[in-house]
Amino acid sequence: MFKHSVFLLPLFLQVLHSAAVAQKKEPFALRISCGAREDVRTDPTNTLWFKDFAYTGGRPGNASLTNRIVPPLKTLRFFPLSDGPENCYTINRVPSGHYWVRVFFALVEGSNLENEPLFDISVEGTQVYSLKSGWTSSDELPFAEALVFVTDHSVLVCFHSTGHGDPSILSIEILQVDENAYKSGPQWGKGTILRTAKRLTCGSGKPAFDEDYSGNHWGGDRFWSGIQTLGQGYDKHKSVENTIKRVSIPPNFYPEKLYQSAIFSTDSQPDLSFSMEVDPNKNYSIWLHFAEIESGITSVGQRVFDILINGDIAFKNVDIIHNTGDRYSALVLNKTVVVSGRTLTVTMKPMKGSRAIVNAIEVFEVIVTESITSPEEVRALQTLKNSLGLPVRFGWNGDPCVPQQHPWSGVDCQFSRNSGKWVIDGLGLDNQGLKGFLPDDISRLRHLQNINLSGNSIYGAIPFSLGTISGLETLDLSYNFLNGSIPESLGQLTSLRRLDLNGNFLSGRVPVTLGGRPLHRASFNFTGNAGLCGVPGLRSCGPHLSTGSKIGIALGALGALILIVICSTCWWKRRQNILRAQNPTAREAHYAKARTHFVRDVQMTRPRVHDQSRPLADDEPRLLS
Structure with a gap:
């Protein structure tokens, strides 16, 4: 009884967590159709792409799509070197959280396919990708994707010219995922970025997005490149329609369809091996997905295998049914390793039973984030x-x-x-x-x-x-x-x-x-x-x-001049008063003269009247009546 209680407790907690997540609002999602002057919707999922307005410089243009997996958009934005070697999209009002940042590329309409632009991409000041030659003819190369933490409500995505053509950007997506998505290793956290190096769905052979798989939106609409063989020539694939349990469990929310197909090894060559080229002396986080979908395997112990990464055992005695508790149930394993060479090889080596199996593979480069400038x-x-x-x-x-x-x-x-x-x-x-x-x-x-x-x-x-x-x-x-x-x-x-x-x-x-x-x-x-x-x-x-001294001297001189003028005026008036006081005759004469002038002025203003009674002199004028 006690053993069953211990086993059921984790399942009960997962159910509670799933219910809590289900009640959460939809994750933040922003998709920009670069160069577009109006919002756009694309088939088959009626996805909304916002117009490209006030995010950056550069020049809008018409897009020439070179790949079947890029969004079916008609415009892009390109950045001529004459506009500067660094050009950035500054996207504000992004809630703090954990995000996939994905950028798709295309060619400017009329461009020569042989002259692909090659440039670098950085997110939040950290370089995450260098576009490789041949990207126009590959399903995996025409986009860059990185998992980053946003803490300041803005995302900065920059494109850096390398002298090989003008960067041309088809779209940018900012897609929120669970805060603990892809939690791995001691370096995981807000000081690291996970750059998608490889993401494969095994067995189906068809590329797809989470949206195509009806995946949970908290998964971030990842792109899965479909393969039916790991390239060995002796493996085989299988697909089923059975319901897969434990698939959309926080924090990673994988779609059920991912586990309904798989690649198997054969009896003649029981080891199942996957290899890819990587940059040397880097850390890589490897995520492996399994579900027991083969009808012949029904109980614990029928398929047991070790997982080796570059020859070293990463997981020993993996038994899917034992680890998950049932058939048709998803198992996710993660390991972060340092790769010193240029090849990363993952091998599933059977230890009991005759064949190995894998449903999906994800490989991320672990990048330490750059410290920003003050x-x-x-x-x-x-x-x-x-x-x-x-x-x-x-x-x-x-x-x-x-x-x-x-x-x-x-x-x-x-x-x-x-x-x-x-x-x-x-x-x-x-x-x-x-x-x-x-x-x-x-x-x-x-x-x-x-x-x-x-x-x-x-x-x-x-x-x-x-x-x-x-x-x-x-x-x-x-x-x-x-x-x-x-x-x-x-x-x-x-x-x-x-x-x-x-x-x-x-x-x-x-x-x-x-x-x-x-x-x-x-x-x-x-x-x-x-x-x-x-x-x-x-x-x-x-x-x-x-x-200051010069201004003080000028003001002082002006004040002294004004004072001299005032003093001179006062002295002159005082001198005149003293002279008048010392000469009374002059004073009386002065006043008499003033009175005489006054009387004369009054008389001049009166009308002249002649006396009619006195006789007129001979030289006086006579008035005629």
Whole structure:
């Protein structure tokens, strides 16, 4: 009784887990039809693909489909090298969780099939795939797929030119899966990415997606490449219609159809072996799927086999019926191994009975995620990109430092162990035709040691904030159009060993803290600035006055002038009053004269009336009536 209780407890917990998952809302799913201006639905599953709007740059075009398994979409987006070597889709508003990120490729309509574009793909700053030659004629090569954790509500998918044609993208899918999907090994977690290297359904011979198999949406709509032989010539395949138990169990949710077909070894060659080419010295996670579907095997002990990976025993005495408790019941085994060579071989070796069996195989490369660049410094570089009018050919999209195979042009990176992130320690953008100004935000690149922006058309003032980058050793701003004075703050850069400001339009006195630095093994160059003074090689200048002092002197002089005018006016009026007080005659005469003038003015305003009673003189005019 006790034994049965122990056996039933795991099944009971699985039933509870399955019921809880069934009550969960549908997983997040976003499918983008690249280059499309409207939403699209595709047969046979009526799948919805969203239009491609505001995710990236590049150019839309018509698609030429080269493969029967790619989505039947009519448009794509391609990225000419003239638009920059790095181009990214930034997909926001993605809930935190665990996701398949899958990218399909196609050719631009009218392209020559012999000139396939070859490029690299990165997800969240980690390179996951390099497109291989021949992808246009393969079922497995025209897409890249990786299982990643999303923690910041956004997914960054980038395409990196390698000089072999322009990246051309047909579609991008972001498909949520269970938080613990494909949990494997000590390295598993948010610091790793699983890149799909191989996924096979054995026996059916037909490629299919989970959707074609009516699989649970939490499986993520995986693509299965169908095979009927492992290539040995002595194996055989079988398919059944029986119901398979334990198939869609969290966290991996495999479809039932996957276990209704299998490949078997034969009596003449009992070992069943699968081999594939891999990159050496990498970790690979191998997932093997089994179900006992052969009618002749009905009980425990009738089929027992070991599983070897590159000759080493990974699983010993595997008995499917014993492990699952029944026929027609799914068994999933996982092992993560280091492969030192270029071949990965999985062998099912019978130990009891005469034949081996396998229903499906999955192989993933385990990739350690790259540490990203400090977000503050990325924002500072984007501000610098805009203010300097960086040419389109630079790109500067995605992460400046990762993947390490594709850093931004003109940017030097260094890993900071203190923060666990990459930081920017150098800018080399000399003679690049930059036309803009230096923003104050450049000081947010606080780990800079070297700046070379010489030979451009940068105008405006040198930011005072440059003096706060304490580790700066080289600053070359020569042969630009900088004006104004040299900030006093540059004198605080105690590590500065080379300063080139020659060939600009700077003016004023060179700060004293810089003028004496050449005595301490530093190389400073201020020549070619007609308005500068104060160091050997430049014109001499008078007493040094700061801007504040000059303003104070000007205001003081203006105030003194106003005071002199007021005092002079008051003195003159007072003098006039004293003179009048000392000369009463003049004062009376003055008032008498004033009265006389007043009387005369009044009389002049009155009308003249002639006396009619007196006789008129001979020379007086007479009025005629």
